[in-house]
Amino acid sequence: MQHFAEEFRQSPKLAEVRYDVRGPIAQEAARLERAGHYITRLNIGNPAPFGFEAPEAVLRHMIAELPTAQGYSDSQGIYSARLAVAHYYQARGLAATPEDVWLGNGVSELISMVLTALIAPGDEILIPAPDYPLWTGATKLAGGTPVHYVCDEDNHWWPDPEEIESKVTDRTKALVLINPNNPTGAVYPREIIEAMADICRRHNLMLLADEIYENIVFDGAQMVNAAAVADDVLTVTFSGLSKTWRVAGFRSGWIYVSGPRHRAKNYLEGLNLLMNMRMCANVPAQHAIQAALGGFQSIEELILPGGRLYEQSQTAHRLLAGIEGVTVEKAAGALYLFPRLDPELYPIEDDEAFVIELLRQKKILLSHGRAFNWEDTQHLRVVTLPSVEDLETAIGHIGDFLADYRST
Ligand code: PLP
Numbered sequence: 001m002q003h004f005a006e007e008f009r010q011s012p013k014l015a016e017v018r019y020d021v022r023g024p025i026a027q028e029a030a031r032l033e034r035a036g037h038y039i040t041r042l043n044i045g046n047p048a049p050f051g052f053e054a055p056e057a058v059l060r061h062m063i064a065e066l067p068t069a070q071g072y073s074d075s076q077g078i079y080s081a082r083l084a085v086a087h088y089y090q091a092r093g094l095a096a097t098p099e100d101v102w103l104g105n106g107v108s109e110l111i112s113m114v115l116t117a118l119i120a121p122g123d124e125i126l127i128p129a130p131d132y133p134l135w136t137g138a139t140k141l142a143g144g145t146p147v148h149y150v151c152d153e154d155n156h157w158w159p160d161p162e163e164i165e166s167k168v169t170d171r172t173k174a175l176v177l178i179n180p181n182n183p184t185g186a187v188y189p190r191e192i193i194e195a196m197a198d199i200c201r202r203h204n205l206m207l208l209a210d211e212i213y214e215n216i217v218f219d220g221a222q223m224v225n226a227a228a229v230a231d232d233v234l235t236v237t238f239s240g241l242s243k244t245w246r247v248a249g250f251r252s253g254w255i256y257v258s259g260p261r262h263r264a265k266n267y268l269e270g271l272n273l274l275m276n277m278r279m280c281a282n283v284p285a286q287h288a289i290q291a292a293l294g295g296f297q298s299i300e301e302l303i304l305p306g307g308r309l310y311e312q313s314q315t316a317h318r319l320l321a322g323i324e325g326v327t328v329e330k331a332a333g334a335l336y337l338f339p340r341l342d343p344e345l346y347p348i349e350d351d352e353a354f355v356i357e358l359l360r361q362k363k364i365l366l367s368h369g370r371a372f373n374w375e376d377t378q379h380l381r382v383v384t385l386p387s388v389e390d391l392e393t394a395i396g397h398i399g400d401f402l403a404d405y406r407s408t
Contacts, residue, residue, distance in 0.1 A: 020371035042383045043365045045335045047246040050385040061291030069283040075275040077103025081289035107253040112138045117270040119144035126175045130372035157184035161195035174206040180213040183381040185331025187221040197230035207235040213334040215244040221332040227258040234259040245292045252285035316384045319395040351377040362397040
């Protein structure tokens with residue numbers, strides 16, 4: 001009798017999980033590269049390939065510590081790095097101690113662990129739309145239901161606290177805040193952060209503050225740490241070395257837990273269990289934290305007028321806004337713009353197919369708005385990491401592509 005072996009199938013847990021920024025578009029870009037084309041990658045916030053290097057002291061310290069970094073560390077993270085993170089928040093007026101800090105393999109790993117430790121099947125997590133899509137994907141993977149609150153494009157992409165509160169139910173467990181925001185570039189004013197903290201206070205929600213871009217703000221925008229306005233709300237602040245210190249490949253991040261810890265004893269036991277199960281974060285990359293946070297904070301040179309990040313963001317904004325039918329909010333922070341294409345001029349049915357067509361024709365890789373759980377198909381995310389010259393060329397090509405699209 002002939003025996004047909006059954007196919008190996010993925011878990012049904014993955015049925016609803018998406019991470020499109022590294023999906024079919026990225027595969028098509030890789031295929032074109034293998035075929036010999038040069039692709040301008042405006043799709044991922046990865047500073048190093050664009051010539052942004054880590055402060056030298058960070059590299060030197062990590063190299064010097066390599067011999068001592070051969071073994072596993074404590075699951076929570078090495079003490080010197082946790083102390084450095086605690087000092088970093090103390091300098092912002094927060095009462096952080098090394099016991100309040102956990103280290104992870106990038107913020108990504110910590111997002112997954114913090115949600116997995118929290119969510120019971122069917123629990124709801126309030127997440128912005130558009131979002132950094134790991135928040136939605138990790139919530140679903142943990143058995144939860146993402147409930148999106150909509151950030152307002154006509155009001156600097158800020159969220160509306162009233163709308164957020166209208167979406168709270170008795171299943172809501174936490175409120176996610178991404179500030180400065182990926183993908184919109186928004187930096188939220190203090191009143192909005194206070195209002196979000198207040199919603200958490202009144203409905204007993206955990207506040208999950210993804211602040212990985214906190215040092216990348218432009219034109220005097222004021223970055224307010226959520227933990228600073230919510231000392232009576234259980235707040236988990238996420239940050240790390242990937243963006244400000246330009247070492248995304250090291251996979252080094254942290255969480256700082258603040259607020260009424262005594263009400264989170266059981267939760268933190270669960271979180272510690274997950275931390276223990278993965279042994280520890282990459283130890284050489286933990287050593288980089290102390291040098292990064294204790295050393296010369298060289299990001300200033302990049303974000304002030306004349307600095308690369310500032311000038312690139314301004315140039316990309318000006319050039320995109322100059323294309324007929326494109327509207328785009330200036331970025332107050334982070335590394336992205338989220339332009340909208342007028343549906344009258346550019347009716348887009350499938351924004352992923354649109355981005356793939358742009359890639360094939362112009363060899364420019366963008367991400368489509370729906371990859372960020374945005375509701376319509378008229379938005380694109382543009383990474384502003386390439387040099388001004390490369391942005392000029394790339395956005396010129398995007399303009400040509402759109403002109404052709406209009407006329408067909
Ligand atoms: N949070 C946001 C808002 C991000 O944009 C990113 C990366 O782009 C991450 C978290 C993940 O960062 P990490 O490299 O620390 O995993």
